[in-house]
Amino acid sequence: MDILAVFNAKGGVGKTTTAVNLAVCFAAMGRKVMLFDLDAQGNATTSLGQAVLPSIGTFDVVTGAATLKEARLPTFIDDLSLVGATTSLAVVDIEKTKKKRDHHVMRKIAMAHKDTIDIVVLDCPPAFGELTVNALVSAHAVVIPSPPTPYAHDGLIRTWTVLSRIRTTLNHSLRVIGVLPTFLHGEEVNEPAGDVVSACDSSILSAMNAEYGDLVHPDGIPLNSELFIAAAAKGIPACVLEPNTAASLAYVEVAARILPREKKGKTKHAGFRWFKEDEPADSETMKTAVKKLNEFRKKADGQGLLSTNINIPDVDKDALDMVSQLNAIDEDIDSKIRPFTLGLAFLGVTLLAGVVGFLIAWASYNGLL
Numbered sequence: 001m002d003i004l005a006v007f008n009a010k011g012g013v014g015k016t017t018t019a020v021n022l023a024v025c026f027a028a029m030g031r032k033v034m035l036f037d038l039d040a041q042g043n044a045t046t047s048l049g050q051a052v053l054p055s056i057g058t059f060d061v062v063t064g065a066a067t068l069k070e071a072r073l074p075t076f077i078d079d080l081s082l083v084g085a086t087t088s089l090a091v092v093d094i095e096k097t098k099k100k101r102d103h104h105v106m107r108k109i110a111m112a113h114k115d116t117i118d119i120v121v122l123d124c125p126p127a128f129g130e131l132t133v134n135a136l137v138s139a140h141a142v143v144i145p146s147p148p149t150p151y152a153h154d155g156l157i158r159t160w161t162v163l164s165r166i167r168t169t170l171n172h173s174l175r176v177i178g179v180l181p182t183f184l185h186g187e188e189v190n191e192p193a194g195d196v197v198s199a200c201d202s203s204i205l206s207a208m209n210a211e212y213g214d215l216v217h218p219d220g221i222p223l224n225s226e227l228f229i230a231a232a233a234k235g236i237p238a239c240v241l242e243p244n245t246a247a248s249l250a251y252v253e254v255a256a257r258i259l260p261r262e263k264k265g266k267t268k269h270a271g272f273r274w275f276k277e278d279e280p281a282d283s284e285t286m287k288t289a290v291k292k293l294n295e296f297r298k299k300a301d302g303q304g305l306l307s308t309n310i311n312i313p314d315v316d317k318d319a320l321d322m323v324s325q326l327n328a329i330d331e332d333i334d335s336k337i338r339p340f341t342l343g344l345a346f347l348g349v350t351l352l353a354g355v356v357g358f359l360i361a362w363a364s365y366n367g368l369l
């Protein structure tokens, strides 16, 4: 069994998208996959058809309050199960620090189920708390998604420091298999800032290549806002929603490139491969996976998942009431303040006219005018 963490110390860089789509691609490549959502925001959970966060999830498993069997949820993809985020996930750090630290909890739990799991994918939160440490110590390998933007580049340097620390202290064998450039602009950038964006992409990408060399994935994941927004709305991974588009195919390629070879004999874990290992992604594996993803799509369609936007909320009546109450208060204040301000202005002008009048009278009385 192999454990892959998807981590970057910065938020909004494509961690959850990468974790969910790689998990689906591994399943499409015939592996039994389990995805752990470690982020209290629960975006990985809601990306797999769960509009509402479950009552038992990662928090309960990590703190020992529930077994993996109790927390493991099936998804519409047979070979992909999910341990979801719960609203209590945010307090896991407080809870865990009260107890004796065991940084390998997630690996131990997963290992106990190695007969039913080939690959575990951990979607990490951006914060470097107890839970992230546990994920990075439990993982065999880590992928770092990073867009080629100036702030994200700073985040990448911070991420690297965190990973170096983990490697030199708690997990010497953690393999940083690569930096995955995300949100890459193609030729189609034609907004006013298009030139700047493209120049930014290429100059930061060259910096990434110079700094991390062979660890940077050669092609990365292209930007496709329409696809990822639609996928998030439907609670379906992009690779299932549109298996044949460039962004989905890019994830298929990444998954095929790093896919651990089949286990031989009793080896504990086969090992993920590096991004730039000599062997390129196997084209046959990719072809079969795309075919399988199209089957997943058909199945999702059959279950009505493609026609419902489960993650677009209904209008919340309470929120509406609150907003209109606030607006009413604003209007009330406005309606009182406006005449007061006008009155004050009028008084000011009158006073000024009085002073000017007095000065003119005084000047003419003294023969100055």
Ligand SMILES: Nc1ncnc2c1ncn2[C@@H]1O[C@H](COP(=O)(O)OP(=O)(O)O)[C@@H](O)[C@H]1O
Residues within 6 Å of the ligand: 010, 011, 012, 013, 014, 015, 016, 017, 018, 043, 182, 183, 184, 221, 222, 223, 224, 225, 226, 228, 229, 232, 247
């Ligand atoms: N290649 C891409 N093109 C366009 N939008 C993307 C792409 N990858 C991710 N997104 C969107 O960007 C946002 C942030 O991605 P996410 O995976 O949630 O980041 P993180 O987990 O690092 O916070 C999400 O709304 C996601 O749908």
Ligand SMILES: [Mg+2]
Residues within 6 Å of the ligand: 015, 016, 017, 039, 043, 124
């Ligand atoms: Mg996330």
